[in-house]
Amino acid sequence: MGDVVELRPRAREDFTSVIGMMIALGAWAMMFGALFFMYAGMRSHALMWPPPGVPRLPIGLPALNTAVLLASSGAFSLGLRSLRKGERRALSAWLAAAAALGTTFLALQVVVWRDVWASGLQPSTGAYGSVFYGLTALHAVHVAAGILVILLVLVRSLLGKYTEHNVMPVRLPGMFWHFVDAVWVLMFVSLYLL
């Protein structure tokens, strides 16, 4: 089968997987939505938030971390754009950057947890500690999973599995990665700033 003949069915199949991914991310959004619902419920019942006597959360490092994760998302986007232009080596480079930035995010997150823990806020410190550690940990699990997926894509990219006619295996993980990013922005704003 020639390339021209194959292109159209592939485009249709691609569209199918994009719909599938969007629905999957919708389900994921409902899961995080439920977490935020729980958090909002807790805050609306609390007389004071943060409750009296609870150590304050840092802002600087988490803000930097937000930038790191956004940069990682950006790197992924640029990688996808390179692939679409047929620049396969650039794709590998951008993917490596995205994975590295994601790992940096996790490392900084561990530092934040350590600092907060040392300042006396622990998961068992009532609702406030539960919300802080629970939400950030569940998000971190998604980041870790995302990094693994990016590394997998990176390996396959180095093996030359992707061409400009076959961007979907890169685009779908990218959708997930941007989603994890967007959730983080919501978390950063609602946990640290509000």
Next chain:
Amino acid sequence: MEQHIHPEPKAFIWKYVFSIDHKVIAKQFLWTGLMFLALGGTLAMMIRWQWAYPKTAVPVVGALFLSHTGGAITPPTYTSIFTMHGLIMIFWAITPILIGAFGNFCIPLMIGARDMAFPKLNMYSYWMFFASSVLVILSFTSQLGAASAGWTTYPPLSTNVGAPGWGQTYMALAIFATGVSTIMGGINYIVTVIRYRAPGMTWFRLPLTIWGMWLTAILNVLFVPVLGSAALLLSLDRLAGTHFFVAGAAVGIQGGDPMLFQHLFWIFGHPEVYILILPVWGIVGDILSFFSRKPAFWYKGSVFAMIAVTVLSAVVYGHHMYQTGMAPLLGLGFEMLTLAISVPAVVLFVNWLNTIWKGSLRLEVPMLFALGMVFVFGAGGLTGLLLGTISTDIYLHDTMYVVGHFHLTMAAASFLGSFSALYFWFPKMYGKQMDQNLGKVHFWGSVVFITLVFGGQLVAGYSGQHRRLFEPYQYTYIRHLAPLNRWTSFAAFALGATQLIFVVNFIKSILMGKKAEQNPWHVSTLEWTHCASPPIYHNFDIVPTVVRGAHEYADPAVKKKFGRDYLDQVEPGLSAVDEDSSAGMPEPEAIGAE
């Protein structure tokens, strides 16, 4: 849209174990679901035994599993039994049978697709479900007993405060795992219906079964993640020492809020009851039409009613929480929306009744089960009115009346609907006929005893009996209900015994049933008219082009021209000038000859 034809695998492991064929996965879900149905049913029998003969040795099961107490049920064991009964029946019996098995089997065949949109995801969905099943079994084996906080798993009882030990933790994780499996399945169902309908299969030509499955899949994908969240947070409370749901003396003023779990639970939980009934509505809508030999009455009305219920189901969950100190105005809003559900529900119901009215009813086994489902669902729906209303719910909330109500709607209706589907599609699944006489005995036993069991529960609850009581007769004011409970138990045992007839029939038919024809029921949907029994690996060699809806029956002109009382979804029918264009289609069977 045309799908690729994958080569059929030859090795046993790829063909029957890690298969990506939706028909094989359907059977895997069916078998696992039936096993758990038997397990959940046994647990139900144990509850009934305890209420009939409190604190005496349970026959057979007691000797096997409760030897340390001489076979009798103790209060902690009892709490585990009813908790596991509820969870297993909902998540590991009805869900896999109805949605896992029939969703998987029917969707591609009925819409004219060669497989699901994502066959591998489909396989992962089953094996995720299998993993969750293992966690359920582990829960039974854990040292402090299986989960015991009720199927609703309300904290703080379900946290370490009320239920220490691994039994409850395993179940929280199992719920999460089975939720993931359900979501994977749901994504597949939604996308398959959107993308892989056969040419000409427009939305309003879809069989009602597909509408039911599709709407259920949407609810699953939207609301099971909320349950997943709740299960995760509960697991964190149990394992990581967080305090999301623990409040009161245990944690002081900075504690969490147990009510938040209830909100999350019922945001999921109310759609869940529609998740379990929407496929049944669809299946029954089709089967009533097929076996009345009459078009489904106001097909579009049924579809819109199902859509309306799907939407409303998302905004009524508060009626489970009227007695939790909910703000009166909020309660009123939930009450209004809850009562509003009766409009689409009645539309659907009247459509069913009108479908069988002036039909030409063939009372074969699938039809009997479908009629039985209409009956028990009607009874269950009517009893729900008193529970959806705040003031009457004050008295009835948390009584056996609630238990009777939801068993009629969610358990009995889903149960009868599932069996209707099983008897109907069995010839297509296995290529064999089931024994119709045994099937009829199974039906009459099931429907009569179901009515007696859940009717008995309604009466007991109406007279004031609380649910989940190890020994109800501790209370003086309901002590006189002991004979009623005992008779209800007898009916339950009879209901259990009736199911053995099905087991015999099922196994016998698979092993040595008569070979089934391609279209033994003479119905009009694609899986019967264009697939062999059982279908080939990729279902359709040539994907047919659909020209009409699924319920074209009883047209006198058709009868005159073709000698049968239906048109399938593909043949040109009356408008066609050239009759040869129907070549390549199965020979019209001479139905008028009977």
Next chain:
Amino acid sequence: MTARRLLRAVTGLAMGAGALLTAPFAFAAAPQPGSGYGLPVDVSAEGHRIDWLIGVTNVLTGILFVLMLGWILYAAIGHNEKRHVAAHDHGDSRKSIFLVLGIAGSIFFVVDGNLFFNSTTDLEEVFHNFDKVEKDPATIRVEINAHQWAWDTRSAGPDGKFNTKDDIVSLNDIKIPVDTPVIFEVASTDVLHAFNLPNFRAKVDAVPGQINRFWTQGKTVGEYEIGCAQHCGTNHYKMKGVITVLSKEDYARWAKEASENSARLFDENDKDAHWGWDWKGN
């Protein structure tokens, strides 16, 4: 309101069927065993509102149930393939649609409408109308603290304040005067419970970290059972108590004695015993 009274009068006959099932209640010194199938005897001043609404709805849904069953049976037999040729009707004519919507609409307006209207008025005027009861000088106030598996109860003594030396405290045992409103505030220390007074048609969940309330008024002297309606662990089935409706004189005598007893047994250092809270009120 007159329309509603009329409706009540009309359906009074139907209610009789339910009432017949419930044997007359004999007064005795211990909770009486019930008899027959039907709602347990109602001893509250306002419970009849709930009973009435349940009764009316049962009649209406009973009619629908019989119609449905009759319809199915008639179709199964009369329109069987042996006797009837199917009509070619897709049910999408204007007439059919109006028929279906008409049935759905009528059921909604009559059955659901009746439920919604009466439930809402009853709640607004009576069951949720705490203003009136809080203002009534005769009102008795009781705090209930649920824990696995018993009900701690407390009412303010002569000083009218909760959590003081003269509080009347007891376990699984509540005494209230007849024909007097009583407000209950209910909380829990450990897991969820539900404080249920079946004979008063009253019930509310006991939730840790939250105070829920309801009010009721006894009309018949006697002893009745308190139950826990929410699964609360192994001994949920044993979590019961007794509520006694006393004549006003008996109650006054008992309250004085109980308060003095409590004051005598008061232990400043027993922190767990001082679980009471300031009355939450409106």
